[in-house]
Amino acid sequence: MVTKTPRPSRSSGSEAYDLLLEAIDSGALPAGTRLREAELAERFRISRTPVREALKRLEAQGLVLHEPHHGAVVASLDYGQMAELYHMREVLEGTAAGLAATHATATEVEILREMVERDRGLLADPAALAATNRAFHRQIRLSARNRFLNATLENMRISLALLAGTTLAVPKRGAESVEEHAAIMAAIEARDAAGAEAAARRHIRNAFKVRIGLEHGGG
Structure with a gap:
């Protein structure tokens, strides 16, 4: 019998936002970390659409920024x-x-x-x-x-x-x-x-x- 790998569960953008914010706040995603939608969706067992929504919200709040040739990364404070x-x-x-x-x-x-x-x-x-x-x-x-x-x-x-x-x-x-x-x-x-x-x-x-x-x- 073949065991199927559980698929990432669906989640709202708000839930994905809370997960990402907690990861940044706890240091699990430190400043400079590259944020790839697919990797985050797999890591938190959620689908990519709410991850995308959460990243946009975090970007609007200044916690995520886009760097040339790197894409979305966790921001840092000078x-x-x-x-x-x-x-x-x-x-x-x-x-x-x-x-x-x-x-x-x-x-x-x-x-x-x-x-x-x-x-x-x-x-x-x-x-x-x-x-x-x-x-x-x-x-x-x-x-x-x-x-x-x-x-x-x-x-x-x-x-x-x-x-x-x-x-x-x-x-x-x-x-x-x-x-x-x-x-x-x-x-x-x-x-x-x-x-x-x-x-x-x-x-x-x-x-x-x-x-x-x-x-x-x-x-």
């Missing part, structure tokens, strides 16, 4: 672009934290507190900490009650997928980051909008300093 990205993160994440100090409900503050406590137990697992770090920042954005700010920060998060690795894997950075989150949470709980914004901006500046070290091969 130093200037990275600095611009972190500068805007500092401004917008700070604004979100300040608004959260005004608008967050008691339940939302409790959720933030529980997130900080949980993360203190994840310091030995940078990958897990990176995932919960994103959840913490997302909760602050939602608590800010500004749909336009939330949408802008979500689009910025997509651009962050182009940065290789996580700064939380750098020795001591995970613990520092969690305590910075604790400071942001405490200011939000105290309804101190200025303090929350300052704490959030300081957190992003510190992350940028560590990112520069990573990009230059330092610690």
